[in-house]
Amino acid sequence: MKKLVFLSLIFFFTISLLVTVSLADEQTKFVGSKNSNKYHFPDCKWAQKINPKNLVTFTSVEEAKKAGYIPCKVCKPPEK
Numbered sequence: 570m571k572k573l574v575f576l577s578l579i580f581f582f583t584i585s586l587l588v589t590v591s592l593a594d595e596q597t598k599f600v601g602s603k604n605s606n607k608y609h610f611p612d613c614k615w616a617q618k619i620n621p622k623n624l625v626t627f628t629s630v631e632e633a634k635k636a637g638y639i640p641c642k643v644c645k646p647p648e649k
Contacts, residue, residue, distance in 0.1 A: 599627040599646055601638050608633040613644035 600616045601608040603623040608630075609616035627633040630640075630647050640646045 596628060597626040598629060599633050601625045601627065601633060601636075606638055607641045608638040608646060609641040610644045610646050613641055615641060615643055 597611060599608045600611050600619065601624075602619045603625055607615070608627060625636070627636070627638070630649060640648050
């Protein structure tokens with residue numbers, strides 16, 4: 570019984586996390602820092618190090634490029 574409850578909790582937590590991530594992805598596709606000229610996928614190791622107060626978000630490559638950002642060479646977001 571305890572195993573079933575535990576597995577149910579894990580299942581619901583995973584589903585809620587996936588829904589949250591997918592909703593965030595609809596709005597924010599790429600991130601950058603005010604102190605840099607690179608844009609990243611949000612899960613890039615370098616994007617994870619951006620201080621929240623310096624975080625800039627983009628909904629498209631065009632938006633990031635228009636703001637003067639270039640793609641990260643680590644996570645390799647699209648250039649077009």
